[in-house]
Amino acid sequence: MRPGERAAFLDSACGGDSALRAAVERLLDDGGPSLELAPGESLAQYRIEKKLGQGGMGAVYLAHDTRLNRKAAVKVLTTEHAANEQYRRRLLREARAAAALNHPNIVTVYETASDRGVDFIAMEFVAGHRLDELIPKKGLAQKQLLKYAIQIADGLACLHQAGLLHRDLKPANIMIDAGGRARILDFGLAKDVPATGPSAETSTATVITQAGIVVGTTAYLSPEQAEGRDLDARSDVFSFGIVLYQMATGHLPFDADSRVALLAKILKEDPEPPRAIASISPELERLILRCLRKDPSRRYQTMADLRVALEDLELESTAGVPAPPPASSRFNARTAALAALALVALVAIGFLAAKVWPGAPQGAALRTIKFTINPANLVRGADGQIDTEISVSHNGKHIAYVENQGGQLWIRDIDQESARPVPGATQVYQAFWSPDDRFIGYSSGANCGTSAGCDLMRIPVEGGVAVSLLKLARPFRRANWSSDGQTIVFCDTAGMYTVPARGGPVTPIVEHSHIEHPSFLDLPGGKRAVLYQSVEPGQRVHGLCVRVLGEDKFRAILATNSNNPYPTYSRSEER
Incomplete structure (x- = not known):
């Protein structure tokens, strides 16, 4: 679409809403292609085996760490992002911060490095299934949903406590490993968390992402993220609410035929109540809808608070259920x-x-x-x-x-x-x-x-x-x-x-x-x-x-x- 045609289309589609139009224009500015690596090529000690996927920030490859004899996931930045020195420094700085995290529900970042001018991030490779592959059309059973949700919330609380946001939380960025454990991955969009007063999960973080930059997958954006405003931990709470909604119902809370219409719904419309679609408890519905409030001050203020609410809900849902009979004490x-x-x-x-x-x-x-x-x-x-x-x-x-x-x-x-x-x-x-x-x-x-x-x-x-x-x-x-x-x-x-x-x-x-x-x-x-x-x-x-x-x-x-x-x-x- 030519520049003049795009402007006319946005005038019509956005209906005079300047905030919506600005958000769409920023989203249209995606990164370019990544450097393509063929199987057998190497970045430092990482020998490329195959390409796992391509995202807006870069491509991810399965690689073998020849030094430590282990599998690794290697992310290579798009050529456009790699050429932006400010963006490159910020992303590598945030990846190094993520590398300092140790949590069973967060995929470990091994290192950030450069080889022959190619910047990359090496991470733990998790064998299993993405959460979006495991959500059935009618949603997960509430017991299974709560099991995964508590683990995801615990990992995000650790991330926030370390002064980082995820900003691209979605089922495709959550792996369920062979042992049934949820693992949060893809910190390519992670940024430092700004303090938000007494309710902030951290009071020492520094804002290093410039206002006006929209990053993330459109369907999982928070309203403030869609408008390019400064973010805090409550933005991840909103995105997690979208994930919870999808886990509970099998559907997204906001859906449309175009990015423009989708952003309008995220900014202005309330989702259909989950219980109109799926058989979940009223308490779980209230929890999800509280996460999805447009006003950040009316959501859960910290991921730690949300995790506690999920844990309480799990306890309440199992209260009164007879305990299984004790295991036999006989040994042959x-x-x-x-x-x-x-x-x-x-x-x-x-x-x-x-x-x-x-x-x-x-x-x-x-x-x-x-x-x-x-x-x-x-x-x-x-x-x-x-x-x-x-x-x-x-x-x-x-x-x-x-x-x-x-x-x-x-x-x-x-x-x-x-x-x-x-x-x-x-x-x-x-x-x-x-x-x-x-x-x-x-x-x-x-x-x-x-x-x-x-x-x-x-x-x-x-x-x-x-x-x-x-x-x-x-x-x-x-x-x-x-x-x-x-x-x-x-x-x-x-x-x-x-x-x-x-x-x-x-x-x-x-x-x-x-x-x-x-x-x-x-x-x-x-x-x-x-x-x-x-x-x-x-x-x-x-x-x-x-x-x-x-x-x-x-x-x-x-x-x-x-x-x-x-x-x-x-x-x-x-x-």
Whole structure:
């Protein structure tokens, strides 16, 4: 179309709407073709195998990393973008920022590099299916939708926390790997997140993308993105709302025959309610429509808030569903013969209930669950006993245990015989589960219980990179996740402290002089804890006490000099 013809067409199609016309004109300015690479050619150590796809920013190739002997996805910029020095520097800078991210739901960026004048980005290659290939015509079942959505939201929250936006979120940029895990990819449009006041997920980011540049796939643009305005995390929230709508219904919320008409709908029209198309809950519909509000201030303000809303919805949708029957505890003779060791976990709380809670029902039948494990490298001491740690997940489906040689951390399902090692989790002293069982916290280091320098770590259960929360200045005792999942409570030889579960400042809560044993239990609400401590300072009388955190107050509930006081509580918080 000639320039004069294009102008006349836009005058007619945009109907005098100057903002819409400006957005369309910017979108018409796409990047040119990419440098074509043939199979067998190389960029640095990456030998090209085949072309995977072509986008507005560049082409993506499957390559083999000859140095590290692994597959990689290599993105090469379009010739137009590569020729723009400002754009090139910005894109490579943002790719390097993405390379610093470690999250199980974000595809890893290996490096940005240049070879013979060709700039490229090397990323992890994920074998699996794109989300758009998995969405049926009538949408995903709500249970499956929520499973993927929570993972995607968690990855985006990590991206935003690092000061980046995605800006091109769509099902084609989300891979579902062979293990069923959602992986966000294609950070070619990622940009720094500008602060948006108190609700911003970051207050230190710098805007480096110039206003007036529209990037992204038209059908998934936010209104502010379509108009070329400065963006913050709420733009990704809108785009994610479009993805959620499509996952729920199988259809896009905004659809039209031309870009002009599509942009007009994104800017001015509300989508059809999802429940008019698909069978989803009213709560999920409200969540999706809140993401799709035109005014950014009326959407979810952070991706972290949206993730919590999705998690709550998942919990509510499964509430009241009968739990599956417990797995059989019988092991056949062959299994018993092969077992090098049987560690038996017994749940026996009736006696304690009768002592501590006189009002508890008497004579109630208690079910004892037994399981055996056959871990490698667990050996008996000189006294014939096994000294190791076993931690059962909150949902009762998994266990984590620590080898007593080398301290390798292992995880297995409670009804399975095989276990898997947690990569990189060695020299582990104690492991503990997050309330949602998605993470394991652990202490790691040589002689954690007797020497300083131990690391307090956190790692995703489904795979990912361990994160060090802090290095302890004194010998470590025990740690536990708070019931709200936001903090980790830990003890060393000087007292008890809290640290944010994602890392941050340490806050002391109990003085050392009161604690005789580090076992404790954080009660729901985060304001009280059950500790094993001296009941009368200076006296060798110990017991379980309820303590108000941050205050020098406690109430003894059971006197016992047991060396293994591991309390638990009922969900009513009364017992």
